[in-house]
Amino acid sequence: MRIRLGCEMRYAFPYPVPMVVMLNVHPSRTEALEAPDTLRTEPPVPVEIYRDGFGNLCGRLTAPAGSFTIGTDAVIRDRGDRDPSHPEAEQHPIEALPAETIVFLLPSRYCESDLLADEAWRLFGHVAPGWGRVQAVCDFVHNHIAFGYEYAHRDRTAMDAYAGGRGVCRDFTHLAVAFCRALNVPTRYCTGYISFIGEPEPHPAGDFAAWMEVYLGGRWHVFDPRNNAPRIGRVMVAYGRDAADVPLTHTFGPNPLVGFRVWADRIHHLDQSEEAAILPEEPLPPQSMATRMG
Template structure:
């Protein structure tokens, strides 16, 4: 299967403004890239790439005053298979975890493990450790949070999402991540494209998606508490402790986002 991925964002800047962007297909999918989804700007400006502490490819630039267009359009090869389910994946004892996973046990900007630890143990202490426990967490979060774009808030944390019971995909991911970490399971935030391939019409307007990965059985496994069913055509962009590590764009000055379009379409 071939999937066309891309976006177009229009900004208005009252003054020259530095920006950081995390917008390209993740390097782990490099062998699947048929047409690179390279970032382009109009007007053209110098773009400097770099890798962040999590290995994500990032770009930085200074947007000039006025209207700025950011866009990309690429083609990625995909298996066409739903997200894998590995029910036998086991939970590691903390002392047996690889050192590079330990940071994903700790609280972070949007995932307050200190506030949610007691709740997590009350809810999940009796669940079987491993895949079943993470799935139980996803099931709870999926039921507990009511989805709605009107509930989106850039400052909303896992603790707030738990108490408010509403949010968007990143809030589902943050709450599930926090619960996993409370139960001594490393969990990291993921952002990327998620197609509607295989789901009933009508399809919603395109958007970037947030999900998470849990470390079980010696490797990272994907979980999506927002949808809570295996999906087809998930294209990773970046990974981090939570959404604060992988913002699609980070601007360092006033601006207005005029329009925003995302596409993830199967090519016949």
């Protein structure tokens, strides 16, 4: 299938402000784009693209004073499958983990896995390690936190979300990430587009969202504690240790956001022979080079 995805953010800056933005599709999915999802600005300004330490694409620019708009618009090809499930995936002993996964076992700014370790083992220690234990974490977090956009708070950590029992998708994800790391499962925080393709009508056009990936059975797997159900048309933009690593926009000055739109809509159905040729059976591996979210 073909999915049109993109975003538009409008600002009113009092003076020129440097920015770093993460709005481009992750390099692991760029081969599926029909054309590059080039950052567009109004008025036009130079944009320098670089990769951060996790391999995410970042745009560096200076926004001028006054009205400024930045966004992307692209079409991506997708197999149209829901997030895969692999209940047979086993947890690796720490000593057998690839070196590059170890950083995703450590506590981070929003995911205090060290402080939540005792609680993690109390809640989930009786569940056999592997896929089932991670799903148990997601089930618990999904039921423990009440969702509401009005609960969004940029300083809320995993411990805060656990204590307060409310939040948005980043809070669901931070708590589940912290629990999984405390249980010795490498877990990374992901952000990107989530579509409502295949979901009951009526539904919105799409949104930015947070979810997580865990390393089991020799590869990374998607888990979504906020929705806690496989989705169609999930497209990653960036991953890191937590939300501090992957802000959609980072401004080095005031950031008066006055408009915000996101879309991720199915636009055309390909026949089966075309769909089979789009992507391999397994997702492409991440390259080794170094908000509002629902």
